[in-house]
Amino acid sequence: MNPGLYIHVPFCIRKCRYCDFYSEARLEGISAYLSALQKEMARVASEVAFEGELDTLYLGGGTPSILRPSQVEAIVDSAARFFPLAEDLEVTLETNPGTVDKTTLGDFKKAGVTRLNVGVQSLNDETLSFLGRLHTSQEAISVLEMARGVGFENIGADLIFGIPGQSEEEVLADVKGLLELLPEHLSCYMLTLEEGTPLEKAHRKGHFSMPDDALAGALFSAVSNALTQAGYLHYEVSNFARKEAFISRHNVKYWEETTTLGLGPSAHGYWREKGLRWWNFRTLNDYVDALAQGGRPVAGQETLGDEERLTEALYLGLRRRQGVDLAGLGRRFDRDLLKRLKPTAGELVKQGLAELDEAQLRLTRRGFALADGIVMRLLRFL
Ligand code: SF4
Structure with missing residues (x-):
């Protein structure tokens, strides 16, 4: 599989209450960031000897749609200068409602963006306000409509569910509203409380309670x-595509342990040939300083051993629709995985949580809802 390029754009107009991704609200740092990014591209291109052409460029954040289209175009051009890019490069721009209008969306398309991923999160204004989102539901709908209007043919939307007090009907109303806009891709995440975020602190003070496991499972199934009844492929625990062609090419790289160059503050990269994972300095200042001093902004790195690679392959594989070929994975790591895992896999099958087809173990929809716990059960027998 071809390698991919991820670029973290660490700016947001305002911080959402649940978010622990790194971003700055001081937008005056953008030009220093952009010139540091150029330097990082040059360094990574000369130091990471990956094989093949990059076929994805994913601008994530943060809020990449804060950038001007000319700045996005400059990033795409620089990537083409420093790296070998495939002709059918998928360029994704994470886009937040409240930061774009029809003209900017059209200009992003001209700048080379092929795929928009819109942070809708909910179509209920009370939920959006609870999450601390900057926009209303109507603004989110407008972005999806405008994106279609300017010619985007690959549009994704993010949805968060499991908001305190949210009923199944309310979650389904969000899903139904999104389906009317026919997005090619949907990422649907259960709200999680990340340590140190305003939402997590409010929860600790007892301001609200989170849905229990039974309700969370029911919402996930709903x-x-x-979405599957509407014809979408539930191709990974949190991801749905209107058809195969709209599966996020970039995300698949993480699930298949492909080389991904991660650039920008707090970005992570992985160099498959060496089993080497690295992560950049988290803050913009540290990132810019490291590059100004002529180095790479790498805060840490580790070489993954067999145990870690096997654990990851099992964890990431079982989160996908096709599951894991236990015989093939066992051969790769020189152990009889099928024999070791068969008894537990059999229990999972009896409980309706998994299917075992020869050596192919895959989770059912009910299993998807409990994927993390299931993987923990299996890991004990590796
Ligand atoms: S817009 Fe996205 S990255 Fe920015 S604070 Fe909100 S959730 Fe986090």
């Missing part, structure tokens, strides 16, 4: 049912 979302999956609604």
Whole structure:
């Protein structure tokens, strides 16, 4: 599989209450960031000897749609200068409502963006306000409509569910509203409380309680049912595509342990040939300083051993629709995985959580809802 390029754009107009991704609200740092990014591209291109052409460029954040289209175009051009890019490069721009209008969306398309991923999160204004989002539901709908209007043919939307007090009907109303806009891709995440975020602190003070496991499972099933009935492929625990062609090419790289060059503050990269994972300095200042001093802005790195690679392959594989070929994975790591895992896999099958087809173990929809716990059960027998 071809390698991919991820670029973290660390700016947001305002911080959402649940978010622990690194971003700055001081937008005056953008020009220093952009010139540091150029330097990082040059360094990574000369130091990471990966094989093949990059076929994805994913601008994530943060809020990449804060950038001007000319700045996005400059990033795409620089990537083409420093790296070998495939002709059918997928260029994704994470886009937040409240930061774009029809003209900017059209200009992003001209700048080379092929795929928009819109942070809708909910179509309920009370939910959006609870999450601390900057926009209303109507603004989110407008972005999806405008994106279609300017000619984007690959549009994704993010949805968060499991908001305190949210009923199944409310979650389904969000899903139904999104389906009317026919997005090619949907990422649907259960709200999680990340340590140190305003939402997590409010929860600790007892301001609200989170859905229990039974309700969380019911909401997950309701979302999956609604989307699969509408014809979407539930191809990974949190991801749905209107058809195969709209599966996020970039995300698949993480699940298949492909080389991904991660650039920008707090970005992570992985060099498959060496089993080497690295992560950049988290803050913009540290990132810019490291590059100004002529080095790479790498805060840490580790070489993954067999145990870690096997654990990851199992964890990431079982989160996908096709599951894991236990015989093939066992051969790769020189152990009889099928024999070791068969008894537990058999229990999972009896409980309706998995299917075992020869050596192919895959989770059912019910299993998807409990994927993390299931992987933990299996890991004990590796
Ligand atoms: S817009 Fe996205 S990255 Fe920025 S604070 Fe909100 S959730 Fe986090």
